[in-house]
Amino acid sequence: MAETTTTPSNFIRNIIDADLASGRRSEVVTRFPPEPNGYLHIGHAKSICLNFGLAEIYGGRCHLRFDDTNPVKEEQEYVEAIQRDVRWLGFDWGEHLYFASDYFDQLYAWAVQLIKAGKAYVDSQSPEEIRVNRGTLTEPGIPSPYRDRSVEENLELFERMKNGEFPDGSHVLRAKIDMASPNINLRDPVMYRILHARHHRTGDKWCIYPMYDFAHGQEDSIEGITHSICTLEFEDHRPLYDWFIEQLGIHAPQQIEFARLNLTYTVMSKRKLLQLVREKLVAGWDDPRMPTLSGMRRRGYPPQAIRLFCDRIGVGKSEAWIDLSVLEDCVREVLNETSLRRMAVLRPLKVTITNLPQSEIVCRGANHPQRPELGERELLLTPEIYIERDDFMEEAPKKFFRLAPGREVRLRNACVIRCDEVIKDTAGEVVELRCSCDPDTFGANPADGRKIKGTIHWVSAVHGRRVPVRLYDRLFREENPDRAEDFRDCLNPDSLVETEAWVEPSLLEVTPGQTVQFERTGYFTADSVDSSAGAPVFNRTVTLRDSWAKLKK
Template sequence: MTHIKNNFINKIIKHAILKNPNCKIRTRFPPEPNGYLHIGHAKSIYLNFNIATKYNGICHLRFDDTNPKKEHVKYINAIKKDIKWLGFDCYKNPKYTSNYFPQLYQYAIQLIQNNLAYVDELNTQEIKNYRGSLTKKGTNSPFRNRSIKENLILFEKMKNGMFAQGAMCLRAKINMKSPYIILRDPVLYRIIYSEHHQTKNEWCIYPMYDFAHCIVDALEKITHSLCTLEFMDNRQLYIWILKKLNFIQKPPKQYEFSKLNLEYTILSKRKIQKLIDCKLVDGWGDPRLHTISGLRNKGYTKNSIKMFCQKIGVTKQQNMIELSLLESCIRKDLNMTSPRRMAVINPIKIIITNIDKDHLEYLDAPNHPNIKEMGTRKIIFSNEIYIEREDFYEHVIKNYKGLVLGEKVRLKYAYTIQANKILKNANNEISCILCTLDLYKEKKLQQPIKKYNIIHWISTKNSIKAQFQLFDVLFKSKDIDQEKDIIEAYNPNSCIIKIGYVESITDHEHVKHAYQFERIGYFLKINKNNQCNTIFNRIVSLKNKYKTFIKSN
């Protein structure tokens, strides 16, 4: 297992163990089952699980299932699948906040009995207005001074379904003038008439996250409740609830770290759902999304995601992580395991006129340039081949490294050719290039004397048709959270489909994970369809391309 770097949370835990060597470290990962996990969740899983492992502790997977209107069992299954795929075993015995609904209800009654909670009849907008702002103090609700007896009766009626949804809620009685807005009588319970995926219709009142979370942490003996900086102010309520409910014997403590911000990426489940609803992406597992399932479908490995989590570390400083860092991790992970093959994704045909059309020659090509143990393969050389359209230009251009009319270029693992003539179709598009072979084997010169630029190619007799899905960033903006409308920032060229050719061997061989198509990138073979023999997803290009993307957009 890859271990986390030393960070401020590590130091906190080391200090706790020094004070109490018998302390059993317990962490938790509490996702709400209202969407799929994303790369930001991977950072949290990696942190919580590895902290527990490092100190011989336990990490709980606990579903924060307190809002049945938005939650579904399909999300629970997807979350468990993602955690299992990442290689963490906390998915085996998941816990649910709903398991504690009876206890939570009793704790709410305890607050009412201590005159620390009351039933309010203000609606959501009125509660917001009464709460004030950072510059304006809050105002007490007109229902704040109800008697304890009346509040107990009303709360029981709420539980028994005697009021309409939204008609009443239970609020903590703290301080409407507090500098922390979270302490201005936060809502603890609300009425929701929706069937719950675990408890069915047993309950019609549901606790808020801030009320349930700290109590369940305490009941499960969580020692370090780790969350992102956006919950920093919520820590005040976390402490208040535990104190007022007398969880004073070794209460859990909340610590915050910076959430993941990744270039060109949205991690908000609400915004991802908007993209799905607008049919701009094909569900939560779309390879252009940075959900765990999306990354997996694109071809990312669990090792590359763990490597990324290790590299970005854990701090309290909010910053934007470059997408190139994530991509460097998958390149590094795939480089030593991916066999090399040749593919042409935007083909143009070349006919070599000084070779017989029935000529067939087998050449050796390495499966990996640096790992001899991966062996070699036979590739076919014939008089008709494909090259990339971008590897040919009619006129000489400065620093151009492809084939130019009247000039020579080297075919990788093969010979040197010279472009002599082009043929065009009715639309004045180049349909074929006529070339001659230089330094042919009859001259007993296997290597050219002069060094020419090298391009990849594929014989028409050693190729199968394939579809290539070339993914780019989903948005044209680096910081999509700063955009008012994510739809306007959407990149219409985030997925480009090309029909080309790949070596025939890929049709029947089984590789560990992915291929590196030389000079193009790493690709994952996904499935077959009626139009093409095979479909390949480009996992990542061979070089960082986003500086170019920024300039071109």
């Protein structure tokens, strides 16, 4: 199995090592805090591997916490899907499963504490007025006309907000910090807003909900998180994170930011992914073309490959783009070691062997060339077989080492054949090759001793079976779809081609979710949804090599 040592040395580990050595921290407690408003994607995998990996390395623990502070966008379906994906990657949070909604009572009490301390107030401006009066990067904000309300009035209004007396958008609770701060996040940020929406866990108990910036630092504190690891877009939010902790006088986790994953030929905005699903531009969150973990799982990406990829790209402070081929190489590396070999023909061309000594000849093929313990399977060579159409050229160049008129090629696990005659239809299309075999070339150690440069795969026309195959490719044809005016204009029209393949009979025994290598073609996985016993539907997981690299050159 490819090595998947989680979380190699990086600047975050250096910080943790220094904290432990100085006695500032005595343990390592991290958390992965997804919002249950969509399915996890490959970008989340980097954070999962980092947070859970650090906990494993230092003998600590990692919490799974759902930041469910926005009931308008959250669903139980997402909660369950996220847990499935984290477990699929090989991580376990044990008893440490938490929800922001577990802390709503405590967060409300802390908000009241800040009001009493004169550090928070109820603002009755409209959302648009708040936005405009917040200022810009070059101009300070304008204080709200309600900023100097008395503590008593703020307490009364905040309680009435909680009791559901006001409509959405009529009031918010804001922290009183500094409207002239160069950091816009400190210009009296909103702590609570009114939302008359049913929560998937708390039902109708609440009609005010905390903002993420107020909630997540306190959630970390309640759970005893030591290192709150997040992506760089939260770096400017760290002073606010620390301000709330300091004003409340509670346990202070350390926030550390790292660069998020940017992957070519991919979008990872939840909004855009949801748009693809809702507009039926893909077949759902688990469409094998999607960068979601559920999509990659259905396509046949092994979890070990995802973890290997996260290890290889490392953790840094600078934004960088990772080519999708790096991920695909990790998939190939893991699948090469684990996948059984089978023969399948995607674009069949009929070949008639005119002098086969018997009606069928038993051949044997290794299930895996580097793993003899996996044994062999039986292959039956018959006078009529199918080969790949691309393995024949009527006018072949000198370095074409496959089949051509008068040329020889070796049939994998069988014998050498020579093309004697080309049969065409009335339109001039090649429909059949008539070949002769050399009977001395059967077996693993043929007696002829000749070196044949070309070896091709084949499937018996008698014993082979036709199965549905989906040829998946990259969802976008542009390296950075986000740069386009409309990312949907960059969709690759050839990202899915549905066809059929002739396969050797043993492929009918593949179980849903199992991946095999179609020799010389690529890795294919029996679809976990649409396959059934004896009736697989194969998804192309990844090709044997990066064909897009040639296109870019």
